[in-house]
Amino acid sequence: MLKYFLTRLIHLFFIILILKCLTLILPYFLIRCYSQAASILLCFVIAKFTFRYTKKFFLSKKVFPKRKAILITGCARGFGKHIAKHLDSKGFHVFASCLNPNSSGADDLRNSCSSRLQILQLDVTKDESVEKAVQYVKANLGSCELWAVINNAGIQKGFLTELTRIQDFEDTMEVNAFGQVRVTKAFLPLLRRSRGRVINMASLGGRLAGPMAAAYTMSKFASVGFSGSLRHELHLWGIRVISIEPEFFETVFYRTDMSTGKNLSMRVEDAFVSADENVRKDYGEEFLRKFKTVIGRAYPPSPNMHKLLENIEKAVTLKNPDAVYKAYGNVLNEFILRFCEACPVECQVFIVNTYFRILGLPKPEKANKIYENYHCH
């Protein structure tokens, strides 16, 4: 891997050298064209990174929340609950759907929001439940129009691919990917009337694949792909499709599986116990012990939830919203994560593995032995 990385650097060095030499040997008028091209390229790069400031002046018109309803999935806790409260405080009519409408999270919404907010049951994995939700929304819209559907519900299951059951992959896809498709399809007839918008909660992991979360990453790549395709199709109807791609924020998500109440460490233990014997032997107890501590520190969440809410608000209210909003907790995280995203995949592998080594994740004992044997023969 290091060799690959160095080869890339050498390649870059050669390109710089060749371009420098060209400026010496090219005739004058060609050098001028060449420097023009370079400065135009530079303009594009600067424009890309500074467009957000110009947008604030020219594309800041907002829609009026009066008589606009929004359906949100997975509102009993985490992002969904924050989003429901925030949009309610902005004057929208919120249909806050919960997997369990009798949960303490749902009660909290009832107690803390305006009378505009309505709670309904919705399991995004069940056709009948989605159909009931459509009927409920239709019956309770009153004089409102359904302006937006926010596909927020999501789960995270599994760790290393070899320690993750196929069932966990299926469950994750069912909620995070097919759930979004199911809900969107059901509510599109209402959105067509309002020329509203579909807002899909993807993740940074929907573009930048991280390790130890293959099931989740697959489902979020699927979400990003779904939004991309649907965006073209719904353009004909004047419906916007917006993908929200946040980094890690502080919610119970990932840390605790609420259906079982098990924390990260317990879930890793379970996954290891139920893995194939050969897999367990190859990874070894020492790896498992370290893995449990490293996984808890690997993705430090940001407490700045308002950064995510700002993006959601833009997606819902701006007359000309972006197609994609990436929510970062702070400027440093934004810089590091954007840099990683721009890197060639091979470099990403190098960076991620170095990061995990620094955190203290050892190579499984067997991996070292196999490596030694391979090089002895």
Ligand SMILES: NC(=O)c1ccc[n+]([C@@H]2O[C@H](COP(=O)([O-])OP(=O)(O)OC[C@H]3O[C@@H](n4cnc5c(N)ncnc54)[C@H](OP(=O)(O)O)[C@@H]3O)[C@@H](O)[C@H]2O)c1
């Ligand atoms: N937190 C992050 O750092 C982060 C980063 C990027 C993207 N995201 C995405 O943001 C979304 C929300 O994440 P979160 O952090 O708020 O997670 P969370 O705290 O675990 O909340 C997820 C919500 O989804 C609901 N849900 C689960 N399965 C459902 C189903 N079958 N039907 C309907 N609702 C269901 C849960 O209901 P119950 O409470 O009843 O279980 C819960 O209310 C997810 O799509 C996640 O992938 C999160």
